[in-house]
Amino acid sequence: MSDIRFDPISGHWVTIAPNRNDRPVEFVPSERVIKRLLCPFCGGNESETPASLASYDKEGNQTDHEESWLVRVVPNKYPSFSVVGGNNGTPSTANGQAPGNGLYESLSAHGVQELIIPTADHHVSLSQLTPTESLVAMYAYRDRVVAAGEEGLAHAMLFTNCRSSAGASLEHIHTQLIASPLISDAVTQRVARNKLYFQNNHQHAIHALTKWEHDHADRVVAVTENFSLICPYASRFAFQTWIVPNEGVPRFPMCSAAIMEELSILLQQQVTKLESVLDEPAYNVLFHLPPYAEMETEPWYVEIFPRLTTAAGFELGTDIWVNPVAPEMAARRLR
Numbered sequence: 608m609s610d611i612r613f614d615p616i617s618g619h620w621v622t623i624a625p626n627r628n629d630r631p632v633e634f635v636p637s638e639r640v641i642k643r644l645l646c647p648f649c650g651g652n653e654s655e656t657p658a659s660l661a662s663y664d665k666e667g668n669q670t671d672h673e674e675s676w677l678v679r680v681v682p683n684k685y686p687s688f689s690v691v692g693g694n695n696g697t698p699s700t701a702n703g704q705a706p707g708n709g710l711y712e713s714l715s716a717h718g719v720q721e722l723i724i725p726t727a728d729h730h731v732s733l734s735q736l737t738p739t740e741s742l743v744a745m746y747a748y749r750d751r752v753v754a755a756g757e758e759g760l761a762h763a764m765l766f767t768n769c770r771s772s773a774g775a776s777l778e779h780i781h782t783q784l785i786a787s788p789l790i791s792d793a794v795t796q797r798v799a800r801n802k803l804y805f806q807n808n809h810q811h812a813i814h815a816l817t818k819w820e821h822d823h824a825d826r827v828v829a830v831t832e833n834f835s836l837i838c839p840y841a842s843r844f845a846f847q848t849w850i851v852p853n854e855g856v857p858r859f860p861m862c863s864a865a866i867m868e869e870l871s872i873l874l875q876q877q878v879t880k881l882e883s884v885l886d887e888p889a890y891n892v893l894f895h896l897p898p899y900a901e902m903e904t905e906p907w908y909v910e911i912f913p914r915l916t917t918a919a920g921f922e923l924g925t926d927i928w929v930n931p932v933a934p935e936m937a938a939r940r941l942r
């Protein structure tokens with residue numbers, strides 16, 4: 608059983624997930640070790656994972672035919688958060704904190720942790736998916752975010768870790784959904800900043816920034832009907848990009864099939880570009896969704912960044928990141 612602990616000195620919440628020590632490749636960062644003989648995510652090896660929560664066919668419909676799936680969703684076998692019977696995401700006390708351990712606060716790690724496997728073939732990157740696999744995976748993202756919201760949880764994080772130095776413990780490309788009863792300080796502060804900006808400017812900051820980027824063009828990589836792909840002004844990482852939905856694009860779970868397809872194509876194109884410019888780097892894709900309670904009003908966006916540098920003492924000590932590549936230069940290369 609995991610718990611979520613609050614550090615009163617740093618202000619960080621930390622998930623203590625001791626069962627993750629059972630993971631076969633924990634603390635062994637070598638790519639070699641990750642190529643396992645039997646990949647539990649490949650088609651035909653379904654018995655190596657817990658029973659699926661959902662399977663999709665190539666039309667994007669949910670199917671009961673386990674042997675002919677295109678995209679499959681399974682619970683994480685080694686979760687940091689999990690739904691525990693009878694207390695689905697309900698914090699231990701009314702104020703969200705457990706009775707405590709002396710000076711310390713903690714929260715039971717109730718939540719949802721799922722893996723979305725977007726292909727039955729042993730591919731290692733989102734760029735290798737067929738357009739249909741990539742699109743149907745988007746449908747699965749949407750459905751699973753909605754389903755986790757129905758568990759009464761506070762916030763969902765949808766993310767892909769590609770290759771071991773981005774945190775992947777299995778090589779076969781997959782996306783994770785972690786929905787928890789906790790809203791981190793980073794998300795709380797992002798929402799608070801958005802709200803303040805909106806009060807003062809009657810517009811979301813991310814839309815104002817995107818318009819400014821369009822007017823100046825230095826950091827714009829690509830523009831489609833409903834999205835802009837930019838390198839953010841204060842990129843923390845080299846070649847960091849954001850896919851920003853235009854004003855008026857619905858909240859993520861309400862996007863039409865056409866908008867999902869546009870996002871899916873743009874995301875694959877961007878990953879393909881990163882892999883060609885940077886020689887197949889490890890990368891992360893993060894869907895920054897608002898807390899469920901703010902889903903109607905707060906904006907969402909997708910962030911992609913390659914893992915070219917690791918956090919060192921200065922970054923870890925100050926949370927100020929040193930980025931060796933100017934975002935204007937990165938945008939030029941990516942265009």
Ligand SMILES: [Zn+2]
Nearest residue numbers: 646649729779
């Ligand atoms: Zn595989």
